[in-house]
Amino acid sequence: MTLKELIIFGLILFFACFTRLLRLDYPSGMYFDEVYHVPAAMMMSAGDFKTPFDFNQAAYDGQNIADWLHPPLAKYFQAASIHFLGANPLAWRLPSLVFSLATLVVFYFFLRFLGQEFFFKKENLVRRNELAINLALVGSFFLSLDGLFLVLSRIAMNDVFLLFFLLTGVFAYFVYLSRKKYVFLLLVGLFLGLALASKWTALWIILLLFAREFLVLKDFRKLPFLLFSLLFTPFFIYLLSYLPMFLAGYGIFDFLFLQKTIVSSQLSNPNVHLYSSGPFSWLLNLRPVWYFAAPLKQSDWIANIYALENPLLGFYLFLSLIVVIIFLFNEKHNSTLKETIALLFSLYLMSFMPWFLFSRPMFIAHYLPALPFLIVLLSYFFINLIRKMPDQVKRRAWTFNLLFWPLFFFIIFYPHWTALQVPVSFANAVYFFVPNWR
Secondary structure, three states, rough: OOOHHHHHHHHHHHHHHHHOOOOOOOOOOOOHHHHHHHHHHHHOOOOOOOHHHOOOOOOOOOOOOOOOOOHHHHHHHHHHHHHHOOOOOOHHHHHHHHHHHHHHHHHHHHHHHHHHHHHOOOOOOHHHHHHHHHHHHHHHHHHHOOHHHHHOOOOOOOOHHHHHHHHHHHHHHHHHHHHHHHHHHHOOOOOOOHHOOOOHHHHHHHHHHHHHHOOOOHHHHHHHHHHHHHHHHHHHHHHOOOOOHHOOOHHHHHHHHHHHHHHHHHHHOOOOOOOOOHHHHHOOOOOEEEEEEOOOOEEEEEEEEOOOOHHHHHHHHHHHHHHHHHHHHHHOOOOOHHHHHHHHHHHHHHOHHHHOOOOOOOHHHHHHHHHHHHHHHHHHHHHHHHHOOOOHHHHHHHHHHHHHHHHHHHHHHHHHHHHOOEHHHHHHOOOOOOHOOO
C-alpha cells in the first residue's frame, strides 16, 4: 500500500470506528433482539452451555429467553467479551463493532483484488493499480456510510458476524477463480462454514457457489474435492460450532432435534410485526425497523434508533441495480467483465431473493448480506464513469458531489441511527419525510 492509500483508508476506518464507538454503551440495557442474544451470551460467559441450547428453557430473567433459534458462533464472541469486560452494554456490543471494522478491511482488499484481477485487467500495471485503489477506497467509503450496516454494528446480534465471514469466503472464491489453486476452494468452504455457524443465510451462497462449480466441472475426478470443500467443510464447521453443546451433555439426536425445531420455527412463524417488510421494499429502502425509543422528559425532543439505509446511498444503489441489468443485456461488453458482473449480481440476488419463498415476518436487516455486492457494482460503475471524463475539472466536481452528498446524509441521519436527541419538528420533517419511515 502506498502512503497516500494508507492514510485515506486509515481515515475511513477511523471515521467508521468513531461513529460506531460513540455512545456504544447507550441504551444502557438490552434492546430489540439483544433480549435474546445477550442472555444466551451471559449464560455462556458464566460457563453454562446447556441452557442456551434448550428450546424448552424457562425465562432467563423472568422475561427474556436466551436465543437458541440461531447458530451459536456470534454468541461465543459476545460471551468472551462479557467474560473479560463484565456484563455491561459496551462488552456485549463491542464484538459487533470489531467485526464491522474487520468487514471494512476485508471489503477494501476484496475490491482492490477485483480491480486488479477482474475489472481493469486490460490496463497497464500502473493504471490498473491506480484504478483498483480508487475502486477500493470508494467502495469501502460507501459501505462505511450505510445506515443499516452502522446500526447492526452497534447491537449484539449476529448479522455483522455473518457478513464478515461471508465476504471473506467470497473473497477467497474470487482468488480461487484468479489463481485456479484448489487450496483457495477449501478456504471458501472454511469461511462459509463460519458464516453458516453465525446465521443460516450463508446457506444460499454455499449452494450458489457449489452449483456454479459443479456446472462447469469438466473432470469429474475433481468432484470429491469439490464436495469436500464446498459442502462437507461448511457443514462440518457448522457441526463443530455446537461442540460446547455436546460437551454440556447433549447427544447427536438432541442436536438433530434442535435443528428440526429451528427449521419448524423459522418456516411456521405465525407472528406478525408492525415493522416487518418484504424483499421488494428493501430495494427502495421503504420500511425501516424501529429498534429503540429513548424516554425523554422534554415532549418536543425525541431520540430513536431506526434500522434504515442511508437514503441517498440507497438511491445510488437502486440506480446501480438498473445499470447492472442494462449492462448484462448489452452483448457488446467484454465477456470476462460481463461474467464478473454477472457473478457479483448473482451473489447479490442470492443473498436476499430466497426470502421471497418465506411467509414469516421479515425485516430490512435481512438485506444486509446483499448490500456489499451491490456496493461493489456501484463502485465499479462510479469509477468507470469518472475515468471516461476527459475534463479534469469536471471529473473532480463529479467525484466530490457523488462522494460528499452521501456523507452529508449520513451526518443528518446519524442521530436517527444512534438515539441522539433531535427536535420533534426536525424528525417529522426529515426522518419521517416518507410516511413508511415512521
